[in-house]
Structure formats: structure tokens, C-alpha cells
Amino acid sequence: MKIGVVTFPGSNCNADAEFGATITGNTAVRLWHKDTSLPSGLDAVILPGGFSYGDYLRTGAIARFSPIMQSVIAFANDGGIVFGICNGFQILCESGLLPGALIRNEGLSFVCKDVHLRVERTNSPFTGALTAGSVLRIPIAHGEGRFTAPADVINEIEGNNQVLYRYATSDGSIAAAANPNGSINNIAGITNARGNVMGMMPHPERACDPLLGSTDGVSVFASLALELSSR
Template sequence: MNIGVVTFPGSNCDADARYASALTGNTVHALWHKDTSLPSSLDVIILPGGFSYGDYLRTGAIARFSTIMEEVVKFANGGGYVFGICNGFQILCESGLLPGALIRNENLSFVCKDVHLRIEKNDSPFTNVAQVGSVVRIPVAHGEGRFTAPAEVLASIEDNNQVLYRYSMPDGIITPEANPNGSLNNIAGITNIAGNVMGLMPHPERACEPLLGSSDGLHVFHSLAQQCKPKFA
């Protein structure tokens, strides 16, 4: 599978995303925010974490107008898989590829720790090797990760089963204590309605081998590889 990882000015998880992608046997393409075209072989685009454009104005607000984002939007609209991690999630919301917005954490603190996530569905290109209801331990590192949306938008996200991950206790129970940032409905990751665009605040690329304390993040990369396997093979 061919994975492209975009670097914006201020991205700081691009190398980690490339590392995790390569570790799972993929061909990795480093993409630059000024690129005006994408490699034709691309299956997946990752928008990595970081502080693109210094988080000026709003998180993701300026990156969203980068040259490459026109191509990313076209790629997504054509059915390509797009995965935004942390700042990448914020960019996807600003660009309108995902609903809602990510705002200042409820406790006003930057939160940097491992959290537990319950996988809500596995009929998704991002979780197809995982079990529904299983719990993974993956780190978060953000100051603006509180998922919010107007009531009617939140209702449609839930009605359309767009929630892929919720912050949970280690046993999978959803509680306010498990919620590190005050996100509505403990939402940690969602997809668009079509299911080919996903945003996730926690960092699976930082949990890709035991040496890092957890390899629970690998399931996303393995799922994408499974999804992109040639069907005739």
C-alpha cells in the first residue's frame, strides 16, 4: 500500500507517521504542503500531528488553505483514504471534510498521557482488523482536542454511526472520568459519512511497537493495508 504523509510548516509527527507506515510494510511518500499534485499510486494520505502554522488564528485554519489541501480534498472526494491525526484532525474539520470542530480542552490544560479508546465499529477501512468494543491504549498530546458540534450535527454524526473511537475506561465503559478534554459524547475519532476520511485526536503512530510502551496503534495501519490489498490477489 502507498501512504503519503504531508508535512506542513510546524508538523512534528510527520516522521513518526512515516515510521509507523513503513513499519507495517507500506511504501511511504513524503509530501510537502506546497505540492501541487499527488503521486498517482497513492492509497492513503495522512495529515500528521503538530502545530501547523503555529496554530495561528485557530488550529488548522491556515493549513487548510495550503496548496496541497486542494489535492487532498479532491483525493478524498474521489474515495481516497485520508487520515488526520491530532492537528491533522483539526485541519480536516476546518476544511469541511469532517463535521464539527476541536476547541480548547475543558480543563484548559495541555493533556499528554496514555488514554483508553473503545473501538465503536469495524466495518471501516481504519478498524477492519479490530474487534468492535475492544479497547486500545494510545497516547494523546493536545491542548485543543475537545470535540464539539451543534446539537443537530452531533445527532447526525451519531445517527450515521460516524463515531469510530470513544474515550473509555480500560474495561471499555464510557465515563466522564475517561474523557481527557471534555469532548461531546467522549468522541475521540470520527469518519465522514462515506467512511473514507477519519480524524483521531490520539496518536496511533506513537504506539506502534512495544519499545514505545504500546503497539495498540498498529491496528489502524494494518486495517488500511487490509483494505488496500489487491482484490484479485
């Protein structure tokens, strides 16, 4: 399966995302922010982490209007699988493909550390290789990762079971102390109502090799591979 990984000016996790895509047996295709179309036969798109366009104005605000994003938005609206990590999540919120917004961390600091994530559901294209209730240890690295949305939107997200990952303690309990950035309801990753677009602040691609301290991210890419092979 072919997974496209977009490079924006300021992306810095694109090579890691390509690595994550390929270790689960897929082919990674490099996409450039100025491209005006996606290659034919593409099965999924990853928007990687970084600081696209310097994070000027708001995180993801300018990337959202880049030429390739018009094709990515059309791809998602056609049911294509789109996966945003960190800055990619911020771009997906800005583009309206995902609800809510990501704002300055509650503690004001850029937080770079391993966190624990509880898997909330496994019947999604992004978590099929995981076990509900299991806990992953995956790093975060962001200054603007506090997920927020108006109360009615949060109710909708929770009512539709759109939350895939929450920040948790190592034994999987959802506690304020385990919330690294002040996100509402400890939300770390969500999907859209249709289920084909997903964004998460933690970096599974940085937890795909024993040398990096954790291989828990492999199962996230394995889920993607499982979904693509079943399509």
C-alpha cells in the first residue's frame, strides 16, 4: 500500500513518519507542499509533525491553505485515510477536517517527554491492531497541544466515541496529573465522525525502534496497515 507523507516548510518528523509507514510493510511516498495533486493509487496520507510555515499566525493556519492541502481535503472528503501527527493534527483542525482546536499548553511550557495513552476504542481504521483499554508509552513534543472545543462540540465528540486516545497514568486511569497540557477530558487523539481522518498530538513514529526507548508506536502504524490491506 502507498502512504503519502507531506513535507511542509518546517516539517521535521516527515522522515520518521516515512519510517513508521514502511516498517509495517507499506511504501512511503514523499509529497511536497506545493504539489497540486496526489499521486494516483495513493492509499493514505500522513501529515507529519513539525512547525509548518513557522507556526506563524496560529499552528497549522497557513499550512491549511497550501496547494497540497486542497487535494488532501478532497481526498478525505472522498473517504480517503488521513492521519495527522502533532502539527499534522493542528493542520487537520485548522482545515476543518477534525473538530476543535489546539492551543497553548496550560503550563505555558513546551513539553517534550514520554506520556501514557489509553486506547479508547479499536473499531477504527487507526486502532484496529490495538486492544481497547491498553496503555501505550509514546512521546509528546509540543507547545500548543491543549485540545479545546465549545461544550456542544465536546459532547458530540464524546457521544460519537470519536476519542481514540486519552492521556492516562501508566495503569490506564484518566487523571488530571497524567494530563500534560490541559486538554479537555485528557483528549490526546480524535477521529472525525466518519472515521477516516485522525489526529493525535503524541508521536508514534518516534516510538518505533528499541533504540528510541519504546516500540509502542509500531501498533499505531500496524493498525493503519491493517486497515489499508482490508480496503
